[in-house]
Amino acid sequence: MLSDQVIIAAGGTGGHVFPAVCLAQELETRGYGILFATDVRGTKYLGKYQSSAVIQKVYTSSRIKLYISLLCGIASALPALRKMKPRAIVGFGGYPSVPFVLAAQLLGIKTFIHEQNAVIGKANKLLSKLATRICISFPGTRGISDCSKAVCIGNPTRFDAQYGHIEPPKNDVPVVLVFAGSQGARVFSEEVTGALCDIVNTLKIRVFHQGRADDVEKIRQAYAQHNVNATVAPFFENIGELYSQADLVISRSGASSIFEIMGFRKPSVLIPFAKSINGDQLENARFLEKQEAATLVSEAELSQRKLSDIVKDLLLSENKRLAMSEKLGQIRGSYEIDPAKKFADVITETI
Numbered sequence: 001m002l003s004d005q006v007i008i009a010a011g012g013t014g015g016h017v018f019p020a021v022c023l024a025q026e027l028e029t030r031g032y033g034i035l036f037a038t039d040v041r042g043t044k045y046l047g048k049y050q051s052s053a054v055i056q057k058v059y060t061s062s063r064i065k066l067y068i069s070l071l072c073g074i075a076s077a078l079p080a081l082r083k084m085k086p087r088a089i090v091g092f093g094g095y096p097s098v099p100f101v102l103a104a105q106l107l108g109i110k111t112f113i114h115e116q117n118a119v120i121g122k123a124n125k126l127l128s129k130l131a132t133r134i135c136i137s138f139p140g141t142r143g144i145s146d147c148s149k150a151v152c153i154g155n156p157t158r159f160d161a162q163y164g165h166i167e168p169p170k171n172d173v174p175v176v177l178v179f180a181g182s183q184g185a186r187v188f189s190e191e192v193t194g195a196l197c198d199i200v201n202t203l204k205i206r207v208f209h210q211g212r213a214d215d216v217e218k219i220r221q222a223y224a225q226h227n228v229n230a231t232v233a234p235f236f237e238n239i240g241e242l243y244s245q246a247d248l249v250i251s252r253s254g255a256s257s258i259f260e261i262m263g264f265r266k267p268s269v270l271i272p273f274a275k276s277i278n279g280d281q282l283e284n285a286r287f288l289e290k291q292e293a294a295t296l297v298s299e300a301e302l303s304q305r306k307l308s309d310i311v312k313d314l315l316l317s318e319n320k321r322l323a324m325s326e327k328l329g330q331i332r333g334s335y336e337i338d339p340a341k342k343f344a345d346v347i348t349e350t351i
Helices: 014-029 042-045 045-053 064-085 095-107 122-128 161-166 186-199 215-227 240-245 255-264 277-289 304-315 316-333 337-351
Strands: 005-011 033-038 086-090 111-115 131-138 150-152 177-181 206-209 231-234 248-251 268-270
Touching: 005 064, 014 033, 014 042, 014 045, 014 111, 014 255, 014 337, 033 042, 033 045, 064 095, 064 316, 086 095, 086 122, 086 337, 095 111, 095 122, 095 131, 111 316, 131 337, 177 186, 177 231, 177 240, 186 206, 186 215, 186 304, 206 215, 206 240, 215 231, 215 277, 231 240, 240 255, 240 316, 248 255, 248 304, 248 337, 255 268, 255 277, 255 316, 268 277, 268 304
Parallel strands: 005 033, 005 086, 086 111, 111 131, 131 150, 177 206, 177 248, 206 231, 248 268
Antiparallel strands: none
16 A cells, blocks of 8 residues: 655755755645655755655766666665655656656656756656656756656745745845856856946945855955945855845856746846756746846856946846846746646646
8 A cells, every 4th residue: 555655856956955845845735744865965955854864875976886876776765665655756856866766667656757947957858758747847848758748837946935925126226136056156256246346336236145155255355345235155044035135136047046036026147057967057048038037148258348238237227127027927927826836736636
């Protein structure tokens, strides 16, 4: 007899784990027990689920080590699944999601995957072939082999409950929120910082800059030298509040960032990580750019002067920012149900 447990497997980045936690919380309200499987990086995002999480050891330094660690993970997952008899396994991408999802498929347990990006990732592409259903964030996600299994639900974010109460900020001076992942952080530590320092020669601004820990002091010094009113930190605990306060966001274009920007309806300048796997960040950003809901600047064409001009133009034009916000609201509204609830519906209706 199957239990009322659902196992959620995810890679170790916040982009994988945050939406997974949103689904876990929704499934719990429906009476399901939750067990997480992730790598050691992902545990810091799990909150109350951390203590019971199964740690996946996946080594990616070479293809041979990757395959061996995945096979070992699958060998461990098989007897665990036979014992637990879960109702379903849900994978959120990343190699740490592979062992439990693939083991479940070998045992005939229903599996569901969620692809956060506009281009399916390597792990999800492998697992999608035998998945029961594939939930996607972007309409027309590239690389899905069987579109008949796919349903577009959006990407759950940690701020979904806040999006219905968004009001335009009323700041004395424009507030700019800057954040990026650790990958390619030099662009944000140097070019973005330099562009904002240029702006204060003609426009007073307030900056909140989330930067890589190694670069925080350098960024602080640059802002201080140009008398920019800036708060710089490696992580902001109150990032939801900062989103609400911001007049403009400058960000990478990972799926979580895209859907948070969409939810908070924030005008943005998106700088995709040029070396993102499969070009997913570029495709994510294009999704908003094509609908005139964001400004995309590729790393290849980025210069301090160009970025300064783009940011200054947006900050000086309230009408342009309002138009972006309206577009973002329309896109957000096209997703009929909150993503976590829709995903939970897909699971409960299938199992």
